Amino acid sequence: MTLYFTKDHEWIDVAGDTGTVGITVYAQEQLGDVVFVELPEPGRGVKQGGEMAVVESVKAASEVYAPVSGSVVESNDALAADPSLVNQDAEGAGWFTKIKLSDSGELGGLMDRAGYDAFVKSLG
Template identity: 65%
Template sequence: MSRYFTDEHEWIEVEGDVATVGITDYAQGQLGDIVFVEVPAPGAKLEKGQEAAVVESVKAASDVYAPIGGTVLEGNEALEDDPALVNSDAEGDGWFFKLTIADKGELDGLMDEAAYLAFVDSL
């Protein structure tokens, strides 16, 4: 399993041909208390960089972008009833969606954890 990060504060965990996507702990901290999450429907085809989900907090609404292209396998239905899961476990149970990977080459432009942490420190 490999985990990558984007400069838009999404994380993507790759296992075989399936990727799980969510927002980073840093992102949820910036948003504050999350009150609503809209995830993409299964079967949706996403392009890299395309808006894929929406997260709303008491502070702001924000788009979540697809770090890579692929077809959505499932959205995290638990977030519908408990959007605060993103606050309590952003990089675990608070995942947003899973998708099949269209092109593994798109992973090459993403950061590893050390690079992401350095990026966050520079903000």
């Protein structure tokens, strides 16, 4: 499995042709307490950089963008019952969806952990 990050603070953990997607620890810290998550239905097509899901917190609602293009194969139903999983384990149990990649070449435009950490530090 290989972990990648976007400048919009999403992560994708790729195994084979499928990636598990969520928001980063930094993103959930900026949002505060997550109270609702709207996830895409399995079978829905997503485009890299396109809106994929919505996360709402006590502070704001924010779109979650697809880090890659493909088709949603699974959404994390546990988030419907307990959206706070995003705050508890943003880069683990708080994952949003799994996407079957349509173009693995898109991963080349994403950052690795070191690149993402440097990007976050540059935000001040």
